[in-house]
Amino acid sequence: MSPAEDMVDATFPAPQPGPAAAPYWRALDEGRLVFQRCTACGNAWLPGRTECPRCLAPAAHWETASGNARLVSWVVYHHGYHEYYATRLPYTVAVVELAEGPRLISNVIGDANGLRIDMPLKLVIQREAGVALARFAPG
Numbered sequence: 001m002s003p004a005e006d007m008v009d010a011t012f013p014a015p016q017p018g019p020a021a022a023p024y025w026r027a028l029d030e031g032r033l034v035f036q037r038c039t040a041c042g043n044a045w046l047p048g049r050t051e052c053p054r055c056l057a058p059a060a061h062w063e064t065a066s067g068n069a070r071l072v073s074w075v076v077y078h079h080g081y082h083e084y085y086a087t088r089l090p091y092t093v094a095v096v097e098l099a100e101g102p103r104l105i106s107n108v109i110g111d112a113n114g115l116r117i118d119m120p121l122k123l124v125i126q127r128e129a130g131v132a133l134a135r136f137a138p139g
C-alpha cells in the first residue's frame with residue numbers, strides 16, 4: 001500500500017467530549033451551535049466547562065448562537081499534522097468570534113485568498129464521519 005492509500009484509510013479523529021462539552025456536540029448534531037452563558041454575571045464562552053471563566057460561578061445555561069461571527073485570525077495549513085487531513089490540503093484553521101462573544105477554533109471553508117481580519121462569517125454545520133462540526137464561510 002502506498003503512503004497515499006494509507007492517508008485515504010486514515011481514521012477520522014472524532015472528538016471525545018467530556019460531560020461539560022457533551023451538550024455542545026449534541027446540539028451540533030441537531031443543527032444548532034450553542035455556547036454557555038453564566039447565570040451570575042452574564043459572561044458567555046466556549047468550550048463548555050463547569051464554572052464561569054470570569055467569576056467562577058458554577059451556574060451556566062446553554063444558548064443557541066445566531067450563526068453570525070467574525071474572523072479574528074487564521075492560518076492556512078499546507079501540511080497535514082493528522083493523517084486524516086493530509087488529503088484535504090490546504091485548509092484553513094481560524095479563530096472565530098461569535099456575534100454573542102464566545103470564540104472558538106474552527107475552519108473557514110473555501111478559498112483562503114479573500115480572507116481578512118474582522119470579515120463577517122456565517123455558521124456552516126458540516127458532517128465528517130457522522131460527526132457534526134461547526135465551520136464558517138464568508139458571509
Ligand SMILES: [Zn+2]
Pocket residue numbers: 038039040041042043052053054055056057
Ligand atoms: Zn460569571
